[in-house]
Amino acid sequence: MNEGQCVALFHSTSLALRGEKLCRAEGIPVKLIPVPRRLSSDCGVCLRFAGAFEERVRALFNERALEFEDIVCL
Amino acid sequence: MIYLDNAATSFPKPARVVDAMTEFAREIGANPGRSGHRLSVEAGRTIYDAREALASLFKIRDPLRVIFTANATVGLNQALLGLLSAGDRVVTSGMEHNSVMRPLRFLEASGIRVATVPCSSQGLLDPDELRRTLSERTAMVVVNHGSNVNGCIQPVRALGAAAREAGALFLVDAAQTAGCVEIDMAEDNIDLLAFTGHKALYGPQGTGGLVLGGRVPVERMRPIVFGGTGSRSEYETQPDFLPDRYESGTPNTVGIAGLLEGVRFILETGVTAIRRREDALADVLTEGLAEVNGLRIFSGSGGSRLPTVSFTGDTLPPDEIGLRLDEEFGVLCRVGLHCSPAAHNTLGSFPDGTVRLSAGLFTTEEEIRAAIDAVRVIVSEGGAR
Numbered sequence A: 001m002n003e004g005q006c007v008a009l010f011h012s013t014s015l016a017l018r019g020e021k022l023c024r025a026e027g028i029p030v031k032l033i034p035v036p037r038r039l040s041s042d043c044g045v046c047l048r049f050a051g052a053f054e055e056r057v058r059a060l061f062n063e064r065a066l067e068f069e070d071i072v073c074l
Numbered sequence B: 001m002i003y004l005d006n007a008a009t010s011f012p013k014p015a016r017v018v019d020a021m022t023e024f025a026r027e028i029g030a031n032p033g034r035s036g037h038r039l040s041v042e043a044g045r046t047i048y049d050a051r052e053a054l055a056s057l058f059k060i061r062d063p064l065r066v067i068f069t070a071n072a073t074v075g076l077n078q079a080l081l082g083l084l085s086a087g088d089r090v091v092t093s094g095m096e097h098n099s100v101m102r103p104l105r106f107l108e109a110s111g112i113r114v115a116t117v118p119c120s121s122q123g124l125l126d127p128d129e130l131r132r133t134l135s136e137r138t139a140m141v142v143v144n145h146g147s148n149v150n151g152c153i154q155p156v157r158a159l160g161a162a163a164r165e166a167g168a169l170f171l172v173d174a175a176q177t178a179g180c181v182e183i184d185m186a187e188d189n190i191d192l193l194a195f196t197g198h199k200a201l202y203g204p205q206g207t208g209g210l211v212l213g214g215r216v217p218v219e220r221m222r223p224i225v226f227g228g229t230g231s232r233s234e235y236e237t238q239p240d241f242l243p244d245r246y247e248s249g250t251p252n253t254v255g256i257a258g259l260l261e262g263v264r265f266i267l268e269t270g271v272t273a274i275r276r277r278e279d280a281l282a283d284v285l286t287e288g289l290a291e292v293n294g295l296r297i298f299s300g301s302g303g304s305r306l307p308t309v310s311f312t313g314d315t316l317p318p319d320e321i322g323l324r325l326d327e328e329f330g331v332l333c334r335v336g337l338h339c340s341p342a343a344h345n346t347l348g349s350f351p352d353g354t355v356r357l358s359a360g361l362f363t364t365e366e367e368i369r370a371a372i373d374a375v376r377v378i379v380s381e382g383g384a385r
């Protein structure tokens, strides 16, 4: 299991906000942070969460058909 | 002063709507989705919350299918210009506003066929009549849900069922009904719903949108405006995901903050309770005017109707009645054709138009009675003055 932090990257702030709501509703602790510079050339926000939740977050987004760019674990 | 022009825009707004806009402008104010800082995220959250509130009002699951536009007109244009192509056939009713008729007349010039199904003299579109028109292959049916001229409410569920049987998309102009008539997009067979924020949603002017149901072919719906979205800035092509595909340029965030509060107010009050109240006001208005001699009245028939009623006088033209209502009695209404020549044609009040009195949730029975008394005085004096 991943011990570090992960971020979910989205195409837009609205998608990131939807991701935040979906996670919170499932009790997954998440935080919206600016996208780390090395991950994207675009300004914007991404969703940070503990690596332990990676699979759950991925499954949740797929299940709710929330489009995301990538989940990157650091 | 008695404000009876709620069909043009609701007034007054709930105080909390104005407060929410002030607070947004004072405390948040940033550009949503354009930067990563906390105020930008807060602004983005305000807009997201408004999408969610509207999704819950119209009973759809995915808030990202709520597209914000400047008003219902832009939402309707996005749906019509975005989806129809040369060779397509579109069917509409005889009760439409120019925000539908003008884009349709424009499209007609580029090879789109427009068929209009006549409505009854009360403005109602019969689903069987619509069904007969749909024997020919049709891309879209577009219908005004609630009339801004006589307040009649169309049986959208049955109309939508007819559209679906024929394989057509169903676009509903909910400018007059969003917030005061129960709307469940799936149950009501609605594929695209255009709403405006400044009428029965109690938000400010400059807000509105288009809600996309699950059957809308997003990949085929061309945006009518292209530009910056704050997303995918490395590409010079328009994003293909919702809502960014249809939301270029900085939105009216302060207005949407107000709209959010208006929709929250509606969700807390309940559309059913609002409908009950407005039906009662519609009865007071219609029955009161019916008792005035020398008027011809245009109102929705039986059942549920909007508290929007038109009339003409036997002896005075509408503009003169309107002017005297304002100047002598402080009653504010709207006279003329209400951007709806088609509807006035159907009801038989074209080209002179009518005097329209439109109540809202905050109108009292006393105000309506006082306005009707004023009408009585004006028409009984008639041309004698």
Ligand SMILES: Cc1ncc(COP(=O)(O)O)c(C=O)c1O
Pocket (backbone or CB within 6 Å): B007, B008, B071, B072, B073, B074, B097, B099, B144, B146, B147, B148, B173, B175, B176, B196, B197, B208
């Ligand atoms: C039936 C109807 N459709 C569309 C509109 C257009 O709304 P807006 O002016 O907010 O775009 C209105 C109101 O003006 C209306 O009454």
